[in-house]
Amino acid sequence: MELWYTEKHTENAEFSIKVKKQLVSKKSEFQRIDIFESYDFGKVLVIDGYLMLTEKDEFIYHEMITHVPMAVNPEIKDVLVVGAGDGGTVRELTRYETIENIDMVEIDRLVVDLCREYIPQTSSKLDDDRVNIYYEDGLKFVREKENKYDLIIVDSTDPFGPGEDLFTKEFYGNCYKALKENGILVNQHESPYYPNDAVAMQRAHSKIKSIFPVALVYQAHIPTYPSGHWLFGFASKGLDPIADLKEEEWNSLGLKTKYYNTDLHKGCFAIPNYVKELLKNA
Amino acid sequence: MDQNRAPLYEALEKHRLDRVVHFDVPGHKGGRGNKELTQFLGERCLKVDVNSMKSLDNLNHPVSVIKEAQDLAAEAFGAKSCFFMVNGTTSAVQAMIMTACKAGDKIIMPRNVHRSAINALVICGAIPVYVNPGINKRLGIALGMSIADIEKAVRENPDAKAILVNNPTYYGICSDLKRIVEIAHKHNMLVLVDEAHGTHFYFGENLPISAMKAGADMAAVSVHKTGGSLTQSSILLCGENVNSDYVRQIISLTQTTSASYLLLASLDLARKNLSLNGIEIFRKTVELTEYARSEINKLGGYYAFSTEIIDNDAIYDFDITKLSINTRDIGLAGIEVYDILREEYGIQVEFGDLGNILAIVSAGDRAMEIERLVSALYEIKRIYSKDPTGMYVHNYIEPEVVYTPQEAFYSRKKALPIKESQEMISGEFVMAYPPGIPILAPGERITEEIVNYIHYAKEKGILLMGTEDMNVDNINVVEGE
Structure with missing residues (x-):
């Protein structure tokens, strides 16, 4: 089994990162916040599905x-x-x-x-x-x-x-x-x-x-x-x-x-x- | 009755699920006949854009689901009967006047009514007895009617059939409705309330009294304005003293026979939502408005007025959900702030007149939108403010009525440039829109003050309309003067 996080860069172009595990997923008053542990990019912060940062870059x-x-x-x-x-x-x-x-x-x-x-x-x-x-x-x-x-x-x-x-x-x-x-x-x-x-x-x-x-x-x-x-x-x-x-x-x-x-x-x-x-x- | 129900909406949902084959109008057939429109509005919407049929009742002769929906609304609004209107509150105001008056009958009304009321007089030939509204000089706005003025009008015109009250005004000003009802009923007159801006009075807490609660006989309520239904949908409420079957006939004189089920269903669902959640919806509206008002008043140069202007007469009460902001002290006309907000900041407010802007706040707003409005007003003050001396802020001029609206409108007329029309009698309307309150109505004398006002308003960028001439350079005046 493989677990991937994918962000749509446009309707027709995607960017995917293979995920080791999901560390947390919570919803605040304003937005949904996810943090993943990935193989190549370290931890990845995602808000409302959009990639905010990776530890790697x-x-x-x-x-x-x-x-x-x-x-x-x-x-x-x-x-x-x-x-x-x-x-x-x-x-x-x-x-x-x-x-x-x-x-x-x-x-x-x-x-x-x-x-x-x-x-x-x-x-x-x-x-x-x-x-x-x-x-x-x-x-x-x-x-x-x-x-x-x-x-x-x-x-x-x-x-x-x-x-x-x-x-x-x-x-x-x-x-x-x-x-x-x-x-x-x-x-x-x-x-x-x-x-x-x-x-x-x-x-x-x-x-x-x-x-x-x-x-x-x-x-x-x-x-x-x-x-x-x-x-x-x-x-x-x-x-x-x-x-x-x-x-x-x-x-x-x-x-x-x-x-x-x-x-x-x-x-x-x-x-x-x-x-x-x-x-x-x- | 069960306010959780929405009979009209439920019937439409059933109709959609029944997958009926349509060999009736509308010809778009659930959207298949107009793909671009369907893509724009959505298939769900087009599928319920249907014509009246047995299972969906008929607005001109309601016996089943429309009747049930109207009865539920009557209960929710505390009225004896209720009519769903699909041609705006304009049609509701006209139905009220035409129910109360025939040609030649008198009706007492404030002059700062919406054009729809005077339009009704042009159509039915009733004669207006104008009560001049109070004026707040500081704000330059027309207020409610004072009780002394109404008593005088009633004394001088005991044969009048009705009193029309504009409550609340666009700016949120309320008259003493209960007292007006007492005076009117003592003299066998009906009380008709243009309550276009007052849907929330029926459902919120600590708001001014609603027309039905005050004992008024009829009220025209723009549910679409602050109640959450679709634009153009409205309701007409009737009390005990009114023969609602006669009202239905009056409405049918001018009402479409192809009423939009989108509009009707939106009224049904808005009523349900207001009944179930109204208190919370308007609590949030008041909270947002009060916050915005206090922040705007901290900016300096703006005056977002509220209950402190109450004088227990022409300002008997104030609707705190209205965010009216006076802009005089920053040296800009309301309409100028309105234009800058839209062009520079992408913020659309309801209207701007010479001295004020009005922002409509609702439970659909978020704290962020309020912050944007407040911040943009601060920026406008910082960047654009000027010396306010010489500003003309008055939005109301007392008219001199020479002919009834109908006489003047249908008289022989000739076109003159407005600047040469002084002392003539106008044969048509001139109004700023919004708010749609006539500066001139048919039958009124064109004074120097009015000519100057029109010139100034045009220069400031206010949208004027009403004349045959689309540019409002010329005006039709009554011939033979």
Whole structure:
């Protein structure tokens, strides 16, 4: 007998991982959460049937969503993380001793609880003294903040279900307001490849572009995400991700990373023509 | 009666399962004849889009399942009898007026009624005696009717046949219905209530009194608005003083003989749901609305009003499920906020007038939608707000009635540019839609204030309609003036 987890990337394309055993399956007020033990990818977190992370390749996503903004502004002290219940983003941030405060807003407490229990690889730093976890809607949280954060990271699920409001213009606008003068917004920006993901990507970009003076995207290769080609958004009130890169300063920190480095930083903003086209028409 | 039953829905389900061969209309034959439509709406839907037949009763002469469904609804709403309506609450309002009045009969009504009421006067020739509604200057909205004004109208027109009350208004304002019923009944007048926005009064807790409970004789209730049935479905409720067989005849004068079973079944199931779960449904609605109201009032610049505006007269009560938001202090007309919400944030609210927007909140909403609305309003204030001086916020102008609506509508008319029509008598309607309350009705004098209002409303982007001229640049005025 074989047990497989399959995610539909489109109606006609699937991605499957052979599963050793199912560790847990629970339904929260918001969504269904499953965690599998797999042969090739370690533990796999799945929400409402969609793959969120695997232990094998989560480092790519979590390094790219954190070190890119941190290398542009090493002065970042106050960070808001929206979503990110698995803890991977917070884990990377806590490696910076200069960060003083990390507020994490996750709507679904059960995601955090299950990741703490089953996936310590990502959740291990959620108990860091600098981390404050708020279990509420990200939009509600951010709309009550003004001129407070140096960095906001939107580590959300997809633009449907409980994370839907994190892809709206009112959310990005309220993030702008919650950021300080040198503030940076980095967000999970979907994929340009399959048409449905690409539409979500375009919509997010056009909304962010209408609010932030600097709005760019950068890419990473994440093998277990649909098409493997994934984008992040970098938006700011003025800082440019390449011109303002503090290369030496970041390298002097001596952080050991598996995917990110400052050469890759400069390269990841170079994007394929078809993606440029999509962004231009967004 | 057993409110768990839904006789009309049950009969339709049985009909579907019986796999009847159809050599009757509709010609799409369960959807097979129109594949694209079937794909769009779903086969289930097309299979029950049927015509009346013995096993499914007939809306114009109900004796079996439609009658049972209407009786259940009458019980649920506390009425003596009930009619399912398939041409909107418009048809229910018209049936009320045409039941109460013949040509030449007087009917007392507030001027801020929905166009459907004045339309009925054009059709049946009844004569309106307008009671000017109270006005809230701060909000720029018309209110309910004050008791003193009604008493005066009744004293001056003891021969009037009925009083029509608009309760609640679109904005949630209620009049003192019980007192109005007392006055009317003392003078042998019927009380007709346009209760289009008040379905929930019959099922929720701690809401304003419903028309039937207050002793009104007839009420037109848009179940589709806040009760969960399909758009265009509505009910007409009758009390003890009304001959319901006569009402049925009146309805049949203008009602289709091919009533949609989709609409009828939706009324049946909505009634069942409201009867069984209404308290919880409207508890949740109130909770969401109250939360939204308090958050919006914290933003500053917006005023989401509530029971604090009650004055025990023209605002006798307030419907707290209504989320009406005054936008004057951010320097934007309600219609401008309405447009920005839709175009920039993908949020559709019910309407925007010169000073307010109205958001309909229901148990179908989630906390997330409320957060989106509140956040978008904050953003609009942050990005678009202007100096509010010089804003025109009034949405109601007292009319000068010269002819009855019917006389004016059927008179010899000529078209004039609106800006040159001052002092003429209008032969047609001009209204903003929504809310559909006429700025001008046939037979009313076109004043300078009205001409300016129309110009200003158009400039702000309010959708005007009612005139023969689709662009509302010209207006038909009564000739010989």
